[in-house]
Amino acid sequence: MFQIERHKTIYNYLLDHKNATVNELSKLCKVSPITIRRDLDKMEIEGFITRVFGGAVVDSNIVPEVTYEEKEKICIKQKESIAKEAASLVSDNVIVILDSGTTCMEIAKQLVHKENLKVITTDILIAAYLMKYKNIEVYCSGGRVQSQVGCCVDNTSVDFFNSINADVCFVGAGAINKEFSLSTFTSEKVKIKQAMMNAAEYKVLVSDDSKFNKKSFCKICDLADFNLVIVNDNIDKNLKNNLEESGVTLKLV
8 A cells, every 4th residue: 555545544533433542543454553553643743643642633623525415404595695605606618527516506506697608517416407498508527426515536537628618617525624715535636636726727615614714634725716705794804804815716605
């Protein structure tokens, strides 16, 4: 098992169990306790875990991935406001990329009154929702579909986005850390999100304020890499000022 694979295995185990001993992780990864100690030291430096005597505990700011049904219950009003603002950026006759997730689903609902759109998405639920509208041509990026989440998660999607050009891309947030970097749950999703951003002329991050000061395992990019970040207006004022000072173009709704 390569180091990155061990780190992912350790990370997921700690998310499930909250803590683990070196011996537990050694058996899990089938490597020596010395190797596990080195892994834990590196993961602590990167901010994902806290070392304790004989093992490690998970950082309280680490965000686990939840099912689509669970996401639907979180920050409903905020997502609706964000989606309305996002959809206002879309004119008729353009090509739109929609990330997976419930915030982008809300954007999809707001796009149905536009004319002659092409919408490309990694989310099979978004594709299924939009397919009944004759004014929207829908593309799903393809590949393996993640159970209970509904997004396409393999290199088929990466290859698809590498082959197209789009006008605007809306990316959902898994976690945003204190250094204003966007992260997600797997390296597969990193490649897909980076590919969809590279395919679009204008890049927009859509996020409710609950995603800030959190982290997930794999970094995607910095928030300053987006042309615009849309977030609900009850975001902390100090956080807002820090975002703007770091070069992030922010729209509060």
